[in-house]
Amino acid sequence: MAQIAFDQPEAKGLTAKLANHAADLSFDELPDDIVSIAKCCFLDWLAVTLAAQDDPITKMLISEAKEQGGNRQATIIGDGLKTSVAQAALINGTVSHALDYDDVNLLMIGHPSVITFAAMLGPAERDGTSGRDFITAFVTGTEIGCRIGKQLMGESHYQKGWHMTGTAGTFAAAAAAGKILGLDPDTMTVAFGIAASQAAGLKANFGTMCKPLHAGKACQNGLFAASMAKRGWTSNREILECVQGFGDTQTNAFTPDLATDGLGERFLTRGMLFKYHAACYGTHAAIEAARVVRSTHGVTPDEIENVELHVPSGYFKMCNIREPRTGLEGKFSLRFTTAMGLLGEDTSSMDSYSVEKCTHPAVIAMRDRIKVVANDDLENDHAVADIILTKKNGSVVRQSGAVYEPETNQSRQWSRLTEKFNSLATPVIGADKAGQIVDNVGALQSLDDLQFISKLAVKEG
Known part of the structure; x- marks a missing residue:
């Protein structure tokens, strides 16, 4: 058992408590508005990923992936390249953040969708994950990202210069991918330990190509953490709260009470905010x-x-x-x-x-x-x-x-995001495929798998 770095009683067993919640959360526990928010996030994520198809970031990453090669397991959104789940996580995660047009959550001080969907979509496509399980995995990742983000690490971590999307985002990606891979609580705890050793991202790189790379690396590293934990890799199971662990080395304001407040009852996913200006x-x-x-x-x-x-x-x-x-x-x-x-x-x-x-x-x-x-x-x-x-x-x-109040009218939010999606996606994939994606994402909880959406989200020609 590792030495605990903090005196708060809530610190003891914190990593395991959050990992248990991540592994055990089920679709039936999700309120209707959380399901609606998840679908809004997925539609918006697809929109901003498709819109970045001509960005130099996209072209460089795809060129690198083609040179490296890889098993044809997952689809690169927009381009249609089939590659490994690891390469797809890196590329789709980075490209989705390239325009800085994706959603945010101030309870994390970061961007939950770009650090979850790209980590999930590859293995979900490969393994035939249902829409219900896909939604649950996204909410799981978002909850973990927010609870390890601002709720646990506080403003101190962010103000030190760490980009929460890259740091807490790696845990979020591990939780989301781990959910797709079916990790049990103990294995999810190990995945968090592996994620901690890869969590990074510096705000000094804002305004450069490295900022979106933080999201892509969080997805790739989080997926790696979940995959290797499933294979039997080992890590410190108290990585958040132990001496020389993530909290001890990364913040001056460790607040485990906030990280676990309302766990399983209060969904921080309700804090999602969507962008209608293509900037920070x-x-x-x-x-x-x-x-x-x-x-x-x-x-x-x-x-x-x-x-x-x-x-x-x-x-x-x-x-x-x-x-x-x-x-x-x-x-x-x-x-x-x-x-x-x-x-x-x-x-x-x-x-x-x-x-x-x-x-x-x-x-x-x-x-x-x-x-x-x-x-x-x-x-x-x-x-x-x-x-x-x-x-x-x-x-x-x-x-x-x-602009800190989330929309509470989910019908109005879906309508506005559908308009944004069509404006960004139609020039890339055409109106017919864009319309089919909107219909399928709207019925996401009823889908048997995600493969049809992946096929639709590929540019024409």
């Missing part, structure tokens, strides 16, 4: 505020003297690239994305995040009028922003933005 979620509240300044207050670009943009101080380490030079950097620039909102540019379009747009004189002129100010007195510590805009005539316009 930390920029969305400011974009929304800027759009209101333009639409409701009627402020035109020529009237603007300067803008103060107040955001939580943590955003300075997440999305405050002052002078972005590339589209990727633009997605992590509060000044650039707010300028786009004030100019009336389409922030939902991938084409808006390009070298040309970042270097356009009108965008630079507006961007340079914006000063980002750290303000930890804002009502919420995430997904909020305040704009204080001074016009050339001396008048001041104030507008707040907030």
Whole structure:
């Protein structure tokens, strides 16, 4: 038995407790809204993965996979290449995060769908997993990602520079893949230990190709952890709570009571938030505020003297690239994305995040009028922003933005995400296949397997 690093009584047996929950969760325990949210997440994940088919990241990863070769076990979404489940997890996971257009959950401070679906889909396709089991595996992974994410590791882990999608995400992927592979509680505990030794991802790489790689490696490594645990690999079964374990080395604020609060009763999957701007979620509240300044207050670009943009101080380490030079950097620039909102540019379009747009004189002129100010007195510590805009005539316009409340009307959410899916997927796979995917994902819990969806999610030609 390992030495426990923490005094809290909830720390004892924490890894096993979370692993037991992951292994034992069944579809029949899932509330109806959680099933609906899972289907929304899958549809959105397919949309953003298909939309990234022409991204250089996709082409490089597929070229590498073709050179390496591999058993034809799983499908690469969009391209249609058949390769090993490990390669598919890496590629599908990375590509789905390439546009930074995928969902988030602030209870994790990360992106649950990109670290679960790609880890699950390959083995599910290979093994003939049912839609019910696929949904259950996704919820399992999301719950574990959130509970090991912000709930256990706290803001401290994230503010140190760790990308929670890569770190806690590896545990989430191990739980999701382990569920597909049918791991029992003891084996799932071992899988968590294996996952811990691979969990990584640095925020210093935000704005580069390495950020989406964090998601792909989490999927590949989590799947590896689950697969090797099933084969009999060994690991420390108290990896979260032990001395020199994950918590001891990665955070200054270990909170096992929050990690287990409401376990099995309170579903953190309800915290899923979907993106309607193709940029880092930390920029969305400011974009929304800027759009209101333009639409409701009627402020035109020529009237603007300067803008103060107040955001939580943590955003300075997440999305405050002052002078972005590339589209990727633009997605992590509060000044650039707010300028786009004030100019009336389409922030939902991938084409808006390009070298040309970042270097356009009108965008630079507006961007340079914006000063980002750290303000930890804002009502919420995430997904909020305040704009204080001074016009050339001396008048001041104030507008707040907030995007931290999940949608509770699942019918409305499905409708909005279907529209997003069609806009992103139809140019890649055609309207007929896009429509069939929407129908099949909508009936996911009734499907015998996922193979038909995998065949549909392949670009034409």
